[in-house]
Amino acid sequence: MNLVKLTIDNKPVVVENGTTILEAAKSIGVRIPSLCYMKMDDMNFENKPGGCRVCVVEVEGRRNLAPACKTECTEGMVVNTHTVRVINARRTVVELILSDHPAECLTCAKSGECELQDLAQNLGIREIHYTGEQSHYKGDQSPAIIREMDKCIMCRRCETACNEVQTVGVLSAVNRGFESVVAPAFEMDLDHSVCTYCGQCVAVCPTGALTERDYTWKVIEALVDPTKTVVVQTAPAVRAALGESFGMEPGSLVTAKMVSALRKLGFDYVFDTDFAADLTIMEEGTELLDRLNRHLNGDQEVKLPILTSCCPGWVKFFEHQFPEMMDVPSTAKSPQQMFGAIAKSYFAKKLDKKREDLVVVSVMPCLAKKYECTREEFSVNGDPDVNVSITTRELAQLIRNANLDFASLPDDDFDQPMGESTGASVIFGTTGGVIEAAVRTAYELHTGKILEKVDFKELRGMEGSRKATVDFDGLKLNIGIAHGLGNARKLLEEVKAGKSEFHAIEIMACPGGCIGGGGQPYHHGNVDILKKRQRAIYEEDKGKPIRKSHENPFIQELYKEFLGKPMSDLSHELLHTHYFDRKKKAEVE
Amino acid sequence: MAIDYDGLLASGSMMGSGGMIVMDEDDCMVSVAKFYLDFTVEESCGKCTPCRIGNKRLYEMLDKITLGKAEEGDLTRLRNLANVIKDTALCGLGQTSPNPVLSTLDNFPEEYEAHVKESKCPAGQCRALMQYVISPKLCTGCTLCARVCPVDAISGDKKLPHFIDTSVCIKCGACMEKCKFGAISIQ
Numbered sequence: 001m002n003l004v005k006l007t008i009d010n011k012p013v014v015v016e017n018g019t020t021i022l023e024a025a026k027s028i029g030v031r032i033p034s035l036c037y038m039k040m041d042d043m044n045f046e047n048k049p050g051g052c053r054v055c056v057v058e059v060e061g062r063r064n065l066a067p068a069c070k071t072e073c074t075e076g077m078v079v080n081t082h083t084v085r086v087i088n089a090r091r092t093v094v095e096l097i098l099s100d101h102p103a104e105c106l107t108c109a110k111s112g113e114c115e116l117q118d119l120a121q122n123l124g125i126r127e128i129h130y131t132g133e134q135s136h137y138k139g140d141q142s143p144a145i146i147r148e149m150d151k152c153i154m155c156r157r158c159e160t161a162c163n164e165v166q167t168v169g170v171l172s173a174v175n176r177g178f179e180s181v182v183a184p185a186f187e188m189d190l191d192h193s194v195c196t197y198c199g200q201c202v203a204v205c206p207t208g209a210l211t212e213r214d215y216t217w218k219v220i221e222a223l224v225d226p227t228k229t230v231v232v233q234t235a236p237a238v239r240a241a242l243g244e245s246f247g248m249e250p251g252s253l254v255t256a257k258m259v260s261a262l263r264k265l266g267f268d269y270v271f272d273t274d275f276a277a278d279l280t281i282m283e284e285g286t287e288l289l290d291r292l293n294r295h296l297n298g299d300q301e302v303k304l305p306i307l308t309s310c311c312p313g314w315v316k317f318f319e320h321q322f323p324e325m326m327d328v329p330s331t332a333k334s335p336q337q338m339f340g341a342i343a344k345s346y347f348a349k350k351l352d353k354k355r356e357d358l359v360v361v362s363v364m365p366c367l368a369k370k371y372e373c374t375r376e377e378f379s380v381n382g383d384p385d386v387n388v389s390i391t392t393r394e395l396a397q398l399i400r401n402a403n404l405d406f407a408s409l410p411d412d413d414f415d416q417p418m419g420e421s422t423g424a425s426v427i428f429g430t431t432g433g434v435i436e437a438a439v440r441t442a443y444e445l446h447t448g449k450i451l452e453k454v455d456f457k458e459l460r461g462m463e464g465s466r467k468a469t470v471d472f473d474g475l476k477l478n479i480g481i482a483h484g485l486g487n488a489r490k491l492l493e494e495v496k497a498g499k500s501e502f503h504a505i506e507i508m509a510c511p512g513g514c515i516g517g518g519g520q521p522y523h524h525g526n527v528d529i530l531k532k533r534q535r536a537i538y539e540e541d542k543g544k545p546i547r548k549s550h551e552n553p554f555i556q557e558l559y560k561e562f563l564g565k566p567m568s569d570l571s572h573e574l575l576h577t578h579y580f581d582r583k584k585k586a587e588v589e
Numbered sequence: 590m591a592i593d594y595d596g597l598l599a600s601g602s603m604m605g606s607g608g609m610i611v612m613d614e615d616d617c618m619v620s621v622a623k624f625y626l627d628f629t630v631e632e633s634c635g636k637c638t639p640c641r642i643g644n645k646r647l648y649e650m651l652d653k654i655t656l657g658k659a660e661e662g663d664l665t666r667l668r669n670l671a672n673v674i675k676d677t678a679l680c681g682l683g684q685t686s687p688n689p690v691l692s693t694l695d696n697f698p699e700e701y702e703a704h705v706k707e708s709k710c711p712a713g714q715c716r717a718l719m720q721y722v723i724s725p726k727l728c729t730g731c732t733l734c735a736r737v738c739p740v741d742a743i744s745g746d747k748k749l750p751h752f753i754d755t756s757v758c759i760k761c762g763a764c765m766e767k768c769k770f771g772a773i774s775i776q
Contacts, residue, residue, distance in 0.1 A: 049636065050679060051637050051638065052637070052638050053638050053639055053677045053678070056677050064677070064678075064684060065676045065677050067679075085676070089673045089676055092643075092669065092670065092673040093638050093639060093643075093673065096638055096639065096642040096643050097638055097642065099642060099646065100642050129666050129669075130643075130646040130650075130666065130670060131646075132645060132646050132649040133645070133649065153638075154635065154636070154638075173635070173636075176633065176634050177630060177631065177632070177633035177634065177635045177641060177644075177645075178633070178641055178642065178645045179635070180634070180635025180636075180641065
């Protein structure tokens with residue numbers, strides 16, 4: 001390891017060769033403001049185009065200023081981060097960005113979370129000395145993501161997320177000079193592109209250029225409509241992140257307060273997507289065992305590995321990118337859609353109401369879920385199984401709108417029957433969780449034995465792609481796990497080439513799984529936040545009295561009263577789906 | 590001044606492709622700087638802020654000066670912006686694009702000041718700052734100028750001095766070209 005010695009703001013520092021000035025400065029507590037730069041270890045995310053020029057510093061002997069995020073330290077380097085020349089340049093550069101940015105902070109969706117706003121405040125900019133023409137671009141409203149590119153500052157983080165992390169390849173810089181902007185090819189709208197709506201572009205956008213499509217008003221309209229019974233479901237990852245929106249420590253579990261808030265907001269029934277996650281395990285686990293047994297009995301036709309299908313971003317990804325493999329993923333619907341289908345059949349019947357009288361709202365850490373519930377196959381006679389999907393951030397907004405003091409809300413419990421869930425369903429919220437939940441149930445169904453140790457630590461972690469072998473009483477089950485679509489693509493290429501060693505693969509589109517979803521409170525590049533959310537999820541699992549999906553008494557009741565058994569005809573009708581070849585859809589209008 | 594790499598760099602210019610343009614007092618230095626900025630604005634790739642937005646703003650400020658709309662303090666702002674772009678731009682294009690502004694500011698400050706403070710273009714190039722005027726002493730009232738004016742900005746009786754209404758005049762110069770008595774000039 002080669003070390004280099006240098007001086008930053010008169011402080012000596014020794015760093016490894018190859019370290020940038022920005023990292024070296026950080027190591028000795030010198031904060032250099034930056035904007036386009038973002039690095040997330042473990043997530044394969046590194047964005048440093050050196051484009052914004054906010055992090056410029058003075059290096060003695062150098063003619064011009066150096067971008068700290070891109071300039072590597074050299075032996076004997078003398079760096080000054082806070083000279084008049086630097087401060088003036090930094091301010092001027094930020095003023096230039098502001099001169100081509102709509103001054104709409106008061107009504108901007110990103111206000112309070114905007115990194116440009118923070119930067120301008122930290123630099124104390126009170127006047128923009130350089131004004132002139134502003135760039136204007138076509139707006140784009142997809143069912144999940146809104147692109148308002150007048151607010152784009154060309155940091156290119158969305159491009160890195162879309163191309164390098166997710167390998168979706170929708171976003172790239174187009175045009176040149178003052179007209180340059182990040183857009184899909186030919187500046188087509190997202191819903192004509194191969195966008196998966198994973199929302200990772202939104203998760204990293206520093207400004208309000210990329211935001212979620214806000215449906216909070218639709219929720220309010222439903223809540224005040226006396227003719228509607230409004231049912232809400234909350235995804236597992238929401239409870240591990242919602243607290244952050246109210247200043248709580250990342251990783252705070254706020255399940256009971258969230259239920260309390262939802263009740264105060266006026267929802268008639270506060271249910272849990274976790275219930276549907278248990279149901280997913282019943283269906284997907286049974287499907288896995290069915291395919292596995294057929295394979296073991298010598299059936300050459302059966303497709304293995306089975307791939308999970310809970311994640312709508314992932315589903316749209318393989319429909320666009322691997323349409324020839326549509327028979328490989330499980331046919332089980334996602335928990336959100338299973339919930340909707342059961343709520344509007346089984347539960348509506350229990351209430352003696354028509355399905356149209358029910359409004360199902362989902363609270364998701366996800367933007368792709370907004371798109372998922374608009375898919376035609378998930379509606380009956382034009383009435384969608386899930387009417388509105390909002391994000392964790394939108395729920396926080398609704399809570400603030402209602403003037404609720406979140407931290408001091410009393411604890412409350414989900415309603416029954418669709419609020420009961422097991423530890424297995426909670427871990428759906430993190431990478432590795434779905435397959436661990438499936439293994440807990442499949443093990444018992446396959447071996448007929450009681451599983452004593454339910455924690456499969458070998459399936460947990462944050463590495464982008466993991467593998468583990470689980471012993472099913474002599475049968476070695478090879479399991480693959482990928483989070484982030486780039487990692488998923490690699491596993492999928494192996495399956496396509498017939499080289500996959502796996503029996504089952506879990507895939508989640510977002511890095512970290514749903515805890516890192518595009519609808520979660522903004523992490524601003526801090527991976528520790530995701531890790532803390534993950535710990536919270538496993539904590540909730542640990543605290544649950546029942547930790548295997550098939551032991552959920554209300555799931556057992558649902559099968560007894562209504563569905564019959566997993567993979568029954570009714571189960572197939574309500575809980576399973578089919579996929580579409582979308583390869584040709586990505587055409588220019 | 591030595592015409593070599595170092596000599597040109599020292600005087601705020603550069604060798605470029607080795608071309609040389611000769612100009613005289615009829616060339617407006619602000620317009621020359623604007624011409625070069627027009628080129629760099631066009632050529633900017635858009636990757637870095639100073640070049641993408643900064644050059645555009647430099648061009649707009651120069652344009653404002655040539656239109657006689659510049660305000661007190663604009664020249665200070667112009668110089669600061671040019672220096673910052675030079676200091677912070679990512680590539681050679683952005684790092685050199687402010688050179689025409691800085692070297693004309695250094696070598697011909699009086700031209701900039703004339704534009705800003707007196708709304709005058711000493712070279713008579715900035716159309717917005719010029720006025721066509723008929724000298725009553727030299728005008729014979731031949732009416733030729735009034736007849737060629739495409740916007741009817743010139744009035745006057747036959748054999749008496751004529752007059753240009755500057756609010757109507759489009760500064761096309763047709764009158765001056767036609768006048769046989771040298772009675773029309775630019776001020």
